Amino acid sequence: MPEYIAKTLFGLEKVLAEELQNLGAADISVLNRAVSFKGDKRLLYKANYRLRTALKILVPVTEGVISNEKELYDFVRTVHWDRFLGVNDTLAVEVSMNTRLFSHTQYIAQKIKDAVVDQFRDKFGSRPSVDLDNPSLRINAYISENSIVLSRDSSGESLHRRGYRVRQGPAPLNEALAAGLIKISGWNTGMPLVDFMCGSGTIPIEAAMIALDIPPGDLRADYGFRRWKDYDSVLFNEIVNEKKSLAGSDIRIVASDISSDALRLARQHAQNAGVFKNISFSATDFRQFMPPAGPGMVIINPPYGERIVQDNLNELYTSIGDKLKKEFAGYEAWVLSANAEAMKHIGLRPSPKVILYNGQLECRFNRYSLYSGSKKESKSIVS
């Protein structure tokens, strides 16, 4: 059975492994920002279409050891690239590396491309050309110290691009990260989910898609594997047309934000994703927000402070803590933030604290339990 590598964001590896388990993958093993697994072509297509926390699915072609540019070139030429590519096809090369051997990824990508096209020229007197946007084959090279893995990228554009986002809000969450937050929170789709700082709507939209069992690939027509020589369109159509479950008819997802611009965008995105009627939207300062009765789940991603001075930010986080303590009895609240200092001002004791990355920013994803009137509440509040 072929082996695949699903790439993800730091901190989401275990969630992705669980998703793969549910898809029926074999030999799952958790790596750094990735999960390896085995399966057939059906699973490869399904992984691209159904995994919410994966960014790319790579199909390794070969791996080896190199110690300089010449060895890199020779190593790339050991693969018979005409198994995957014709002279009239196009290619692109993407490199990620963590090595002292080379310093410029662009330059190394160029070298790898040269090795591939030189092989074609020598063999056929003609060569495939480069297309960075829509190549017939996207080659992925991962170089870690002296080891190199060359893979075919079966996804193409990153899988977090579901296709419902028309324009970026000021600080939108990566869709795969938002899906990961919901999975980590353990949200039971039978209880209300509230995001009172929803921005462009990523958390509520991903939550609705999870609850309604809408595949994350529902809106996406394009995947790298659809341009491969061995593409099986019947098989892919079967996967797309698989019966959807009848999940989530009574879901309650509530989204609000102080910015009416953000709300407009969130509504538009929800419309595009086909979940508009499953989310109640309102433009409100969270201080005036009226939560549905608990038990329920809050997941928010407050501003981190790129445009706000720290004192004001601390105040904002104090107000978030006050609001949660006073009006969210019976809820569990999860807060994602890159500002550890401001998070202390929430004034509740988090357990557990999860470390995640939003782009380059290290974030904490903290859980606060807000049990109403019980001993647990007084324990969780920092005095």
Ligand SMILES: C[S@@+](CC[C@H](N)C(=O)[O-])C[C@H]1O[C@@H](n2cnc3c(N)ncnc32)[C@H](O)[C@@H]1O
């Ligand atoms: C980091 S962004 C959230 C991004 C969002 N998760 C997304 O995917 O687009 C923080 C949001 O908090 C909102 N916000 C700031 N102060 C607020 C307040 N007092 N009440 C409600 N929302 C507020 C901002 O308008 C902004 O949209």
